[in-house]
Amino acid sequence: xxxxxxLSCFIGDDPPREITRTNLVxxxxxxxxxxxxxxxxxxxxxxxRHNMPDQICFLESPVSTASLQLASASREGxxxxxxxxxxWSKYREKHLSGLANxxxxxxxxxxxxxxxxxxxxxxxxxxSLGRYIWDKLGDKQGTKVCCYLSEMGSSRSRRALAFxxxxxxxxxxxxxxxxxxxKVRGVNLGGWLVVERWIKPSLFDxxxxxxxLDGTQxxxxxxxxxxxxxxxxxxxxxxTVDRDIPSWWETFKIWRVSENMFQFRCFGGQFxxxxxxxxxxxxxxxxxxxxxxxxxERNNTKVHIxxxxxxxxxxxxxxxxxxxxxxxxxxxxxxxxxxxxxYANNLHGDFQLANGYGQDKAREILMNHRRTFVTAEDFSFLxxxxxxxxxxxxxxxxxxxxxxxxxxxxxxLAALDRAFSWAEVYNIRCIIDLHAAPGSQNGMxxxxxxxxxxxxxxxxxxxxxxxVIEFLSARYADNPSLLGIELLNEPSAAAVPxxxxxxxxxxxxxxxxxxxxxxxxxxxxxxxxADPMELYEANIGDTNVVVDVHYYNLFDAYFVDLNPLQNMxxxxxxxxxxxxxxxxxxxxxxxxxxxxxxxxxxxxSRMEYQIFGSTQLEVYxxxxxxxxxxxxxxEEKHWDFEWSIKNKYLVLNNSWKNGLSxxxxxxxxxxxxxxxxxxSLLL
Numbered sequence: 001x002x003x004x005x006x007l008s009c010f011i012g013d014d015p016p017r018e019i020t021r022t023n024l025v026x027x028x029x030x031x032x033x034x035x036x037x038x039x040x041x042x043x044x045x046x047x048x049r050h051n052m053p054d055q056i057c058f059l060e061s062p063v064s065t066a067s068l069q070l071a072s073a074s075r076e077g078x079x080x081x082x083x084x085x086x087x088w089s090k091y092r093e094k095h096l097s098g099l100a101n102x103x104x105x106x107x108x109x110x111x112x113x114x115x116x117x118x119x120x121x122x123x124x125x126x127x128s129l130g131r132y133i134w135d136k137l138g139d140k141q142g143t144k145v146c147c148y149l150s151e152m153g154s155s156r157s158r159r160a161l162a163f164x165x166x167x168x169x170x171x172x173x174x175x176x177x178x179x180x181x182x183k184v185r186g187v188n189l190g191g192w193l194v195v196e197r198w199i200k201p202s203l204f205d206x207x208x209x210x211x212x213l214d215g216t217q218x219x220x221x222x223x224x225x226x227x228x229x230x231x232x233x234x235x236x237x238x239x240t241v242d243r244d245i246p247s248w249w250e251t252f253k254i255w256r257v258s259e260n261m262f263q264f265r266c267f268g269g270q271f272x273x274x275x276x277x278x279x280x281x282x283x284x285x286x287x288x289x290x291x292x293x294x295x296x297e298r299n300n301t302k303v304h305i306x307x308x309x310x311x312x313x314x315x316x317x318x319x320x321x322x323x324x325x326x327x328x329x330x331x332x333x334x335x336x337x338x339x340x341x342x343y344a345n346n347l348h349g350d351f352q353l354a355n356g357y358g359q360d361k362a363r364e365i366l367m368n369h370r371r372t373f374v375t376a377e378d379f380s381f382l383x384x385x386x387x388x389x390x391x392x393x394x395x396x397x398x399x400x401x402x403x404x405x406x407x408x409x410x411x412x413l414a415a416l417d418r419a420f421s422w423a424e425v426y427n428i429r430c431i432i433d434l435h436a437a438p439g440s441q442n443g444m445x446x447x448x449x450x451x452x453x454x455x456x457x458x459x460x461x462x463x464x465x466x467x468v469i470e471f472l473s474a475r476y477a478d479n480p481s482l483l484g485i486e487l488l489n490e491p492s493a494a495a496v497p498x499x500x501x502x503x504x505x506x507x508x509x510x511x512x513x514x515x516x517x518x519x520x521x522x523x524x525x526x527x528x529x530a531d532p533m534e535l536y537e538a539n540i541g542d543t544n545v546v547v548d549v550h551y552y553n554l555f556d557a558y559f560v561d562l563n564p565l566q567n568m569x570x571x572x573x574x575x576x577x578x579x580x581x582x583x584x585x586x587x588x589x590x591x592x593x594x595x596x597x598x599x600x601x602x603x604x605s606r607m608e609y610q611i612f613g614s615t616q617l618e619v620y621x622x623x624x625x626x627x628x629x630x631x632x633x634x635e636e637k638h639w640d641f642e643w644s645i646k647n648k649y650l651v652l653n654n655s656w657k658n659g660l661s662x663x664x665x666x667x668x669x670x671x672x673x674x675x676x677x678x679x680s681l682l683l
Contacts, residue, residue, distance in 0.1 A: 184483070184626025185652075186389035186431070187382055187641050188594060189419070191631060192374045193412045194393040194435045195366075196446050197348030199634045200373065203365060204348055207356035208259045212296070214355055215347035215451040216254045218264075219246045220338040222315035223302070229321055229338070231283035235266030239281045241315040251343055253451040255288060256355050261295055261308075263288040265451060274307055274323050281313065281321040296340075299331050303340045312336040347452060349445030350395060350436065354407035363409050370415045376422045378632060378642070383426040385645055386652055389483060390428055391593060391628045392419055393435030395448050396464065399471045408448075420481050429483035431522065431628075432472050433593075438464040442492040442527065454495035462504050469508045477515035484520030485512055486548060486593070493528035501526065502538040509541035517543075520625075522591060524548040532578075536587040546625045547582065548593035551575060551616075553600070560600050564608045567599050568615045579622055589625035596630050597650045598638040606649055609638070613650040 191199030204210060212218075220229040228243040228250040243250050248267045255263040255271075264272045266283045271292040273285035285292050290308060297304040306312040312325035314335035329336035354362040382390070394412060397404035401413035416432070423430050436448035439455035455461060469487060476482045487508040491501055505523045512521045521541055525532040525548065535547050553559050553567050562570065582590045597613040604612075620627040634640040637647075644650035 182388060183621075183624075184389045184429075184431075184591065184628060185387055186391050186626065186628030187387050188391045188393065188433075188628055188631045189374055190393060190446075191634065192370065192392075193398075193415055194395050194446055194448065195348075195350045195353055195369075197353075198636065199631065199639075200369070201635055203353060203369060204356070206361075206365075207353070209298075210356065211342055211345055212254055212256065212262065213345070213348065213352040214254060214256045215352065215445075215449065216342060217251050217344040218254060219250050219252070219341040219343050220303070220305075221246075221341065222335070223333045223337045223339060224335050225315050225317075225319070227315070227319065229315075231266040231268070231270075231272070233268065235268030235270035235283040237283060239272065239283050239321045240319050241321055242319040246341070246343070255451065257293055258358075260297070261293055263292050264294070269453075279311075279322045279324040281323065298340075301339055301341075302331055303338050304329055304336055305338065347445045347449060350408060350448045351450045352445070354409050359406065359409070362407070363411075366409045367411055370411055374415075374419070374632065376425070379419075379422040379426045379428060381642060382632075383428060388428060389431060389626070389628065390419065390423065390632075391431040391433050391486070392416065393433045393446070393489065394472075395436035396434065396438045396468050397448075399468045420476065420479055423481040424479075428481070430476075430479075430481050431484045431486055431520075432476065432482070433486040433489055433522075434465065434468055434472075435489040437461065437468075437488055441488055441496060442490050443495070444490075447489070454492055456491070457496050457500045462500065465504065466507055466511060470511050473512050473515040473519075477512075477519060482516075482519055484522050484544075484546065486522035486524060489524050490527045490550065491524065493526035493530035496526060498526070498530075498534055502535075502540065505535075505538070505540045509545065513541070520544045520546050520589075522546040522548050522593070523588070524593065525550070532582065533585065536582070536585045540588070545588040546591045547588045548591045549578075549582075550594040551592055551620065552594070552596060554596075554598065562600065564599075564601055564604065564612065567601065567612060571615055571619050576619055576622075579619065583622065583624050590623040591625040592620040592623050592627035594630040595620060595627060596639050597644055598636070606647075609644075609649040610651050613644075617652070 190196065195203060197204050207213070221227065222229070222241050225241055226244075227241050228246045229252075230240050230243045230250045231252070232238055232240065232249065234249050252264040252266060252272070255265055257263060265288075266272070268283075269286070270283045271285040271288045272281055272283055272294075273292045274281060275285065275291045276282050293308060294313075295306050295308065297306070304312055307323055311323045312329055313321055313323055314325040314329075315338070316322055316335065325336040331337060353365070356362075357365060379390075394416060395408070397408040397410075398412045398416070400410075402410035404410055420430055422428075435446060437456050439458060439461035440447040440449035441454065441456040443449050443452040443454045456465070465488065469485065472485055476485075485508075487505055488501075508523075509521045512519055521544060523535055523540060523545065525535060527550070532547055532549050553562070553570065559567070559570075579590060595616055597609060597616065599612065601608070617627075629641050631639060632641050633643075637643045638649060641650070645652070
């Protein structure tokens, strides 16, 4: 389905003619582009192949299958929005005496219903009322109402007037207000208080030996034996230098101590240690100390590894790794020289940044980043573009701010306080999201994992996480800008058992409720193909519970080769049914807490991005709690909300549709009653 974002006008036959299939024809620069289009409850533009579209029509009955095929010309950057703007200008000049409002669908209908002529002042009031009702109904039902009102327009029947009057009274109480708050149209403040290098790579640029950060996976190959260093069974036993092909036995995770001092952890969890008889290296230490710490000297890809005592490691002829090399090795082929292969280097979060720079430099880098990356001007931008909520990821160390345990750097609490103050100024609500939990709940950089291990399910870390929730609840429960607290972001289905997670969620719910009876308690689905319905069956809490699901057409082999049409078909065929099931479940509200207008399609045109974004907005807008885009800013431009909006790769509905406060809703209702009374006098 394609929504023509920014165009909602009623011009045409009375009643509108019935259409079930048509062609979208856009004329730009003398070129006509036609795309076959099936629409469901959407505005249609019909036209001849060589003329500007001149007729707006409606689909009165749904089409069972929505499909879209873009013409080849559209891939060359043909953009249908300029053509629609021209169309609108044409009718604006004819009918609206200079009014520039593009959201007049129901307003047109009401004008036809009551006065059958154009009166700009009445049109302005009618249009505002129409936009409000359209927002409450949604596109599909809004279209049906328009058709109904249009059909009633010629007779101006009292039945139509009564319908409008009663509906206007019901609007402020409609489901788009969630307990007095409009549906969430949000943006995540990713990469701000929880660091992710891909969002702002320059944060890591000055780290010495920046390719050997915590969690980097390395392999060592002896240049004399041409064999790999191997920890039998992945750790817990002896270490040999006898493997021809590396696997996870031959792969070690770096724990960084300083610029050139490191510890090496096996996949079984043990560390390489020199605490043994006969100068033999073993993989048996559970906790790293001085005996598990090594100095690495580098010469391009070649390395020497030595103990703090000064002895170098060497690969012996009997395939052992020992610490008894005699003298200073050169960089020729000798027993103490190894080729170091960086197998994986995908962790670049708070732990890697702070431990890579050291405390002083990390504090300088992060304090500047937190001061400049998100500002009051960004909140102003969001407000201007209809965003009513920000989801703010935080790390567990915020509870000990301003002096969190090393290597973490304080200052996130002060930044969060600033966000709440800006939110109050710009009428934006805040969701605090525990994005990085102690021990890491998913092994990823955005959970501040040191080496990719997932240790959060331990009782100690679960208790620490609950302490964080209590701290945040106590501090912000009475703040008018608080909308909700998310107890945990993206726990791993492979590593976090559902019973431990549900128990934690129930305890977290009780903690939040002890401080606030109205704040939403948000629980995130497990990532890794877990069914979010498992959280609906868990009976986590009684009131204001929200389940957060994250939708990306990425991160899975299934999406790699999909074209634009197939990406949108997936959203309709897979996500629409899931959202319908979750919305209809007797339980928590549904929140699309993360999504992005990006895919694996290469060389996609701006029009294709616009349609993909519009498709997601259409579908995710049906979630009962709302949605939140990932993320506000990023070096990856299509992940950058501000860039996408400014460059028109993502086109939101008119910001007026962002929702109304309760007071404004009552005011609109008041005007609806006045206008209804005015209309009754004309009957």
